[in-house]
Amino acid sequence: MSIQMDGPRLFGHGAQLALAVVMAAVLLPASLQSVRVSDVSAPWVFVLTVAVLALHVCVATARRWAIPSFAIGTVGCAVLLVAPDIDGVTDFSETSRYSPVLLPSVLCFFALLYAVSAHTTSPWPTAALGVGLVGSLLTLVRLWEFTAAPIEAWAWWLLLSTTAIGGTIAAWALGRYRATRAAWTSQLAERAAADERRRIAREMHDVVAHSLAVMVSHAEAGRLVVPNSPERAAEILTTIADSGREALTEMRGLLGVLRDESASTEPQPGLDDLPALVERVRASGVDIELSTDEQLRTTPAVGLTIYRVVQEALTNVARHAGHRPRARVSVTAVGAGIVVRVTNTGSSTEATGIGKGLVGMRERVDAVGGTLSAGPTEDGWAVEVRVP
Known part of the structure; x- marks a missing residue:
């Protein structure tokens, strides 16, 4: 711009x-x-x-x-x-x-x-x-x-007083209306810019946090596994490289939007990309079960919201749910809406209010007219989202 x-x-x-x-x-x-x-x-x-x-x-x-x-x-x-x-x-x-x-x-x-x-x-x-x-x-x-x-004297004085006093008040009022309207327009522009900054911050957080969590998990696993199984080194390093490459691609897309570049960028992820997301997190050591409706379709904005919510939830599982955590992701159609539920075993720092991931998820869901609930369960943590 x-x-x-x-x-x-x-x-x-x-x-x-x-x-x-x-x-x-x-x-x-x-x-x-x-x-x-x-x-x-x-x-x-x-x-x-x-x-x-x-x-x-x-x-x-x-x-x-x-x-x-x-x-x-x-x-x-x-x-x-x-x-x-x-x-x-x-x-x-x-x-x-x-x-x-x-x-x-x-x-x-x-x-x-x-x-x-x-x-x-x-x-x-x-x-x-x-x-x-x-x-x-x-x-x-x-x-x-x-x-x-x-003209008659009374008509002359009426005309004169109306012109002098009424014209003065009218000119002043028109000027104040113009100033008020300009201030209102400026506030709308500032609010839109602030919303855009928050949206970009959420995108950057989701991309970087998820990719780094996967990369760190693989690096730690590699440190433990490679001495005993050297043949797995290539697999672990490939996963780390793929995660980093994907993060760079998404970040270039975001920066391209900020620069208003005419060159086409990669499409934003959606429901169809959930299996690949689950596979990447699963490769980092998290046992994940995914269930989705085969014919489920939605708008790109809602699809991106669902993808980012699942991404953030699984990132928290990989980072905070302890050793060999288990998670389940379900995306189902309920009436005229979609219900997304991510549950996991183990503890989570989100339960203690640490981190901004939950705040970012709630902002995303609110932006598309949905609701989000999250909290501890008997053996772990659950995040549930309902979007139109």
Whole structure:
């Protein structure tokens, strides 16, 4: 799996730059024209022009530098709020005058508020909302005497208050929704990655623990048997080599999945591989009886789970059940499910809670919707699994 990191960008993401271009194309010409033809003094024309341009530039930089852009945009809106009344292309009548805070470019403030709410952490979103609400109230106070609107006064104040306060709350709420959704998506990705790490750890544990147990058992048996029966040395060494080779093959398959290699890997083991598994463990000195339904078929995931459970259980038998242990493995269909039972004579460290094999088996079984029970019997240990 390859990860590509985005390089630094002057304006952040392309979508933010596109938004700034659209808002500038729609709002900026009328705002600049109104300032240009207004009858205020030249210094105020310059200040208002800078404030309007700053609002639009801040929209372009809000994704990359949300807090500084919001702060500069807030100062620009404050300048428009305290500036003297103007008349221009956006007035309602030839004799009307209005505060520059009614210029179309003031709508850029909502985009800046959204950026802070969506892309920053506490306490900045709350602080930005407070600034927006205070600015909305000051705007209403500043426009209290403005009665030149071509609609009824009550309708004008309803429209103005809804736009100022409602727009502020809506922009903030949309930003918080976006931030919450992004955090939720990130948590899902982290959870999926953690689940995958646990799955790989279980696979590695099953492969390595089983193969090493078989190899160690053969090596110990060889140390005792070869001096008296030299002819069996080749057989014992062959079994050790086969176990190691199988472990390497499975580990290469797991590493290939981690690297996202396109080359095909060996198929995962399943029910059909149980006889070979039993034979390998039997060769290490464990007397095993295997019984399975001939026509039993299941999904690859369930088949792999059954194989790994039997593998782990027999590995524990080989490692902990004492000298010449006996085990029995049965895989039978019961109703709409499959029951797997592994019993053995002798003791087991799993009975005392030592080791993580039982935990790994339970996680595997839970993943396919099954149940697992394990515990000591009168003469040994039993593991029983029921899977759909």
